[in-house]
Structures are given as C-alpha cells and as structure tokens.
C-alpha cells in the first residue's frame with residue numbers, strides 16, 4: 001500500500017494535514033486501497049489566505065486569457081491518464097460512466113471558457129446627462145463543497161464558472177471520493193497560476209464553519225444531501241454569505257399509454273440504474289399507466305435481469321457496487337421492508353463476489369405512504385406503481401418538497417412537455433434520461449436547492465457588479 005496521500009493542497013503543493021486519517025475502501029472488494037491525511041480548520045483558514053492572495057492577479061487577468069486556461073484544463077481532463085480508472089475504482093461506477101463523467105467535466109470547462117469572453121464592463125447611457133459604467137468582476141473567494149457520486153464533474157461545474165468569473169476557490173471534496181477529487185484538483189492546478197484552487201479534505205462542519213466565519217469567502221457553493229445543505233444554509237445566515245445549494249431529488253418517471261414501451265424501458269434503465277442508481281436526478285418514483293402496466297413491467301424485468309453486476313473496471317460490467325456497506329444495508333433493508341408491507345419484488349443478478357453489491361431490483365406496488373416511496377432511493381432499486389388518472393402521479397410529485405427532476409415517456413412529445421411543465425421541478429426529460437448538459441441551467445426547487453449550475457445562470461453567482469454613475473463628458 002502507498003504512503004498516506006495528503007488531503008490538503010494549497011498553492012498546488014501538498015501539505016501535511018493534522019486532521020482525520022480517511023481510509024479509502026474500494027466498494028467492489030471492500031478492501032482498503034489507500035489512506036488520505038485530511039486537514040483541520042487551521043488548514044481551511046490557510047486555504048482562504050492563499051486564495052485571497054491569488055485573487056487579485058486572477059481577477060485582473062483578461063477574461064479571454066482565463067478562458068484559455070480553462071480550455072487547457074478541459075484538454076487535460078480529456079487525456080488524463082488513469083483518472084477514469086480511479087473514479088470507477090473509488091466510486092464503484094462502471095468505467096465507461098467514469099469516462100463519460102470526465103468528458104462532461106471537460107465540457108463544463110469549455111463552456112465556461114467561452115462565457116469568460118462575454119465578461120466585459122459596459123457603459124450605459126440610460127439617464128440624460130449621466131453615463132453609467134457597469135464593472136463586472138468576481139465575487140471574491142468562493143467555497144466549493146461537493147458530494148461523492150460525481151467526484152470530478154460536480155466540482156468541475158462549480159470550479160469552472162468560478163475561475164471563468166475570476167474567483168479563487170477553496171474546495172472541500174467528499175471524504176468518500178478523495179482520490180478522484182484530489183486528482184482532479186491536481187489537474188486544475190497544473191494549468192492555473194498558484195493559489196487559485198486550494199483543496200482541504202476534512203471534517204465537513206469544521207471546514208465549513210471556518211469558511212463561513214471568514215468574510216473573505218463571498219459565496220458557498222454546495223452539492224449534497226438536503227439535510228446537510230439545510231444545516232449549511234442555516235449556518236451561512238448570520239454572515240449573510242450567499243449560498244448555492246444543489247440538493248437531493250425524488251424524480252417522478254411517468255409512462256403514458258401511448259409510449260413506445262421498449263424505448264420507455266430503455267430510458268428508465270438509464271434514468272434509474274446509471275451510476276448504480278446514485279444520481280440526484282435518478283428516476284425515483286415510476287408511474288406506469290394501468291393500460292400498459294403488464295407489458296411495460298415485462299420489458300423492464302427483462303432488462304433488469306440482463307444487467308451484469310461486477311467489477312467496475314471490467315468492460316462487461318453494467319452495474320457496479322454501491323459506495324459503502326451502510327448504503328448496501330440501507331437499500332437491502334428498504335427492499336425487505338417494502339416486500340414485508342406487501343409489494344412484489346423482482347431482482348436481477350445478485351452479488352457474486354465480495355464488495356458492496358446490491359442486486360438490481362424492481363419493487364412493484366409499494367405503498368405510497370411508506371418512507372421508502374416518499375424518500376430518495378439513491379441506489380439500484382426501481383419503485384413502480386400504476387395509475388389510471390394523471391392526477392395521481394402529479395399529486396404524488398406535488399406532495400413532496402423536493403423538486404429536482406422529472407421524466408415522461410410518451411408518443412406525443414409536445415403533450416409530454418406540457419405535462420412536465422405542470423411539475424414543480426427544475427430539469428426534466430421527455431423520452432430523455434439524461435437531460436443535463438453544460439449549456440443549460442440545472443437546479444432544483446424547494447428542498448432540492450437554491451440557484452443553478454450550468455448555462456449562463458451557473459456563472460452569475462460568481463459575479464459581482466459595481467455601477468458607477470458620472471456626468472456624461
């Protein structure tokens with residue numbers, strides 16, 4: 001086994017952290033594959049010092065030059081040797097999904113590199129005798145906190161717009177994906193001037209507390225669970241630190257009777273089982289019209305049976321393990337509880353090796369008042385109910401405070417879009433399982449978040465404007 005990896009990277013250099021020592025356990029085997037020496041609140045404070053010192057030079061770097069650096073980071077992400085394997089090994093997602101994640105991360109850097117070119121000061125003549133100069137610059141130091149399930153693309157979609165805007169970043173990745181996120185940080189550092197991305201692995205409340213107490217941190221940009229996001233947003237209140245929160249989801253997936261049922265089943269397989277079910281926009285509550293229920297379930301069960309659980313690095317694998325033993329226990333417990341409460345269960349291939357495998361599972365007719373139906377599943381288990389009146393799935397979706405994603409499968413795309421417009425969600429797909437791309441805004445409503453990533457809206461929180469009125473010369 002290697003020496004401990006440093007979980008503190010300031011100004012592109014490793015620092016010995018005096019914080020917790022995290023064991024990196026590979027979910028496919030349950031074996032320890034490394035250790036990370038994490039940092040403390042003191043490292044978090046030093047990270048802000050370094051970022052604040054680097055800010056001025058980066059802010060005054062012409063925006064097109066910043067864009068060129070972002071494009072160079074995108075290039076490195078596309079050719080990074082071994083990073084996809086690290087992501088697959090550490091998170092359990094299949095290697096091709098890990099490669100797709102890196103490509104997506106690169107696309108975020110390219111997209112925000114392009115938007116950097118649009119960041120110019122403006123002179124407006126809007127009042128007689130006056131000239132308004134609107135100066136647009138970075139908010140300052142931005143704190144970025146991320147979850148484990150997309151350890152490269154989620155940091156990328158925060159850090160790319162931050163850098164495009166001219167911000168310096170302090171970054172706390174999840175303790176469950178440190179190898180991937182630290183390798184990503186190193187790629188950014190390789191192209192950036194010193195001090196612009198400073199990474200501190202460590203205890204969430206401790207690191208966040210330091211950053212929220214430091215008035216130089218002008219934005220806290222978080223992705224993770226709703227419970228943690230809520231606690232951070234509350235802690236950000238007294239200092240009025242602005243927050244962007246990308247939180248948990250509970251997406252409805254509605255199959256209408258006019259849908260092509262093969263396409264609908266294929267779409268659901270991606271929307272549900274991609275990333276081993278650990279996606280915030282994963283289909284969570286599947287609703288199929290009673291008229292096509294049996295035909296659809298047959299197609300779905302066939303596809304679930306064809307999934308190949310196994311080593312994420314093996315190219316034949318189509319379903320990897322879940323991230324931790326606790327997650328596997330929770331998911332298996334949920335299936336057992338739903339079955340005991342009367343739902344019927346169809347399972348695909350189960351685990352055939354050590355590690356934290358959960359058999360891909362269809363649970364049909366779970367009771368609507370069960371917590372397993374009401375909450376985010378975040379694993380390879382599809383919960384399916386049928387309906388006769390569209391009011392049922394719409395009422396069910398409206399009864400939750402979550403509002404991240406939604407899906408409909410139908411032969412009438414326009415009617416599908418109309419239906420999705422009735423759901424209070426931020427991102428949705430008609431016969432499409434992966435609606436998010438860097439060019440469009442992505443964000444949840446209600447308990448699913450505050451603000452957006454992606455598109456132009458993803459850049460705006462990182463910008464500060466100063467408007468100066470002066471007599472027109």
Ligand code: NAD
Nearest residue numbers: 146147148173174204205208224225228246247248249280
């Ligand atoms: P999590 O909330 O447990 O952790 C997220 C981050 O917060 C990690 O870096 C963690 O170390 C840190 N953290 C944990 N407790 C903290 C605390 N008390 N104070 C400060 N920081 C703390 O989430 P997770 O398990 O890593 O990720 C899964 C969740 O994230 C799911 O709910 C999923 O839906 C959500 N998610 C949302 C999106 C989105 O874009 N909306 C994307 C991916 C994941």
